[in-house]
Amino acid sequence: MIRTVDLRGRALSKADYAAALPRATLDVGAAMELIAPILHRVQHGDEADLKALGHEFDGIAPPTIRVPAVLLESALANLDPAIRSALEVAIERVRRVHSDQVRIERTTHVVDGGTVLEKWIPVDRVGLYVPGGRAVYPSSVIMNVVPAQIAKVSSIAVASPPQKDFGGYPHPTILATCALLGITEVYAVGGAQAIALFGYGMKGVCDKTDLVTGPGNIYVAAAKRALRGIVGIDSEAGPTEIAILADESAFAPDVAADMISQAEHDTIAAAVLVTTSEDLASTVQAELRIRVEKTKHSERIREALSGIQSAVVLVDSIEQGLDVVNAYAAEHLEIQTKNAREDASKIRNAGAVFIGRYAPVSLGDYAAGSNHVLPTGGCACHSSGLSVQTFLRGLHFIEYNKEAFDEITETVITLANSEDLPAHGEAMSARNESRP
Helix, strand or coil, rough: CEEEEEECCCCCCCCHHHCCCCCCCCCCCHHHHHHHHHHHHHHHCHHHHHHHHHHHCCCCCCCCCCCHHHHHHHHHCCHHHHHHHHHHHHHHHHHHHCCCCCCEEEEEECCCCCEEEEEEECEEEEEEECCCCCCCCCHHHHHHHHHHHHHHCEEEEECCCCHHHHHHCCCHHHHHHHCCCCCCCCCECHHHHHHHHHHEEEECCCCCCCCCCCCCCHHHHHHHHHHHHHEEEEECCCCEEEEECCCCCHHHHHHHHHHHHCCCCCCCCCCEEEECHHHHHHHHHHHHHHHHHHHHCCHHHHHHCCCCCCEECCCCCHHHHHHHHHHHHEEEEEEEEHHHHHHHCCCCCCEEECCCCCHHHHHHHCCCCCCCCCCCCCCCHCCCCCHHHHEEEEEEEEEEEEHHHHHHHHHHHHHHHHCCCCCHHHHHHHHHCCCC
8 A cells, every 4th residue: 555665774865865755746837837827817807707717617606706794604603613612722722822923123233323123014915725625624724814813914815715515605614714713805716716816916806915825736836836926925835745753662553543644635645654663664554454444535545645655664763764854854744753852853854843642743733733834845944834924024124323324334335346336335425425
């Protein structure tokens, strides 16, 4: 069901380790060509075009693109009390963690009379995308909306695909979660067309946003890449992935269950176990064979686990295992070793790190308080997960008085002339020519 990669006795470079653990093939460039006509239709179209795209890609044209307020209120009123309670717990924990991410203003006194103030300003308006394909993701509403609210973004819009089973509007649990969070601007639009709607705006339908965030399929990622620069993006989030670094102390049923939990998302989801223990490796493989057959989405999970993107990886030592997982830079990384906390301290590249037996990825997906919108495809070596910072921009406010200006004038002129930009220096010296 899942392949084995034996890296024992091999000291490889970071690039070689990453190459030994390939991901599912995703040709975002080809997808960009496919979605180009969609982007054009949205940019130059109207609400009728959005409805037609809904019919074409989601099997139903929503009655209206913007979800009526009465439907949001109704969805919340009719929400299962147990689900509402669980959502409220998750919201509270996510708020608690993300509130500690708020940036403070700092004034640096460079010299007497010369200061630089750094302020963190929220973007004016954001578009948050919530997928709606094989599953319903109210958790993604929480993960997108809460940090944007804490960042004090003044205008927040949510888009999620229309659903045939619900009259062309997003799933009621999505709508209820929006209402629970006080979000009233929700659109029944999915895929590349949703990103285009937020990126370009549409007269009479939706104002342009400054930033788009949220996970999605390859076409969502392609639209983000195509519109980057027209609108800000968080990342090109691809299929989900879990890596687990484990030694002989790990409990095989836990490891197998966690691999299955992420494979459940998509046929191209990745599940990678990196271990020093042959016994654990073989026991996990046996557990997978048993457990996959018993779970609801067994066909999808089996395809994900048997794909090139999933593997059981044998290593000589935890040190080598750390090199492997740092090279792989997984979206989700679990550390299930005897010295899990110490080993976790050596992780440099991961979207989020889950330490010990009682911190499975599922906890982070819903209610740990951390964010589950994370970099995928190895991007964790240079990118972070969604946070309050995603919605903020650092602005510098520079103020110098006459004495501080005079003290630095010659330095600036010298540097300007060294770059053959004399007018820059003249902008300094001009202030001494006819000062009032």
